[in-house]
Amino acid sequence: MNVEADGLFGAPPITVVVGEEVHPSLLKALGLLGLGRNRVVKVPLDSQGRMRPEAIPFVTSPALVCTQVGNVNTGACDPVGDICERTRTSGVWVHVDGAFGLWAAASPSLAYLTDGVEQADSWATDAHKWLNVPYDSNTARLRESEA
Numbered sequence: 001m002n003v004e005a006d007g008l009f010g011a012p013p014i015t016v017v018v019g020e021e022v023h024p025s026l027l028k029a030l031g032l033l034g035l036g037r038n039r040v041v042k043v044p045l046d047s048q049g050r051m052r053p054e055a056i057p058f059v060t061s062p063a064l065v066c067t068q069v070g071n072v073n074t075g076a077c078d079p080v081g082d083i084c085e086r087t088r089t090s091g092v093w094v095h096v097d098g099a100f101g102l103w104a105a106a107s108p109s110l111a112y113l114t115d116g117v118e119q120a121d122s123w124a125t126d127a128h129k130w131l132n133v134p135y136d137s138n139t140a141r142l143r144e145s146e147a
């Protein structure tokens, strides 16, 4: 399908899975992309505010699981490695919203909070939070350059 030429008409619906405390900007982005802010499946969290991998419903491709590392209010980091293992066989794309917490990977005492993030398909992070640079300094990375 050539989205630029033909638009999204006729495209298969994409299931989007998020945690119950998804950052509002992620929902905004889904709306801008045409994936729909309200069409998400919300996964319940554990007592620490992390997405519960076993509570993710069985979804098949095309699907996108948006994990969060971490929650800007609580610091909670989803267990991305466990989530990747649970969804890998079904060909689901796993994204890490690491706007706030992905920088923990650079800290020897906090890196355990990001265990498994290397198994994801894409990562976004902000430099304007922990790195304290001007607003709107963001990066996005994809595992496959073609994507």
Ligand SMILES: *Cc1c(COP(=O)(O)O)cnc(C)c1O
Residues within 6 Å of the ligand: 023, 025, 026, 068, 069, 070, 071, 072, 097, 098, 099, 100, 126, 136, 138
């Ligand atoms: C801050 C934050 C965002 C939004 O990023 P901005 O670039 O500041 O708009 C998204 N997700 C999480 C988890 C955040 O903490």
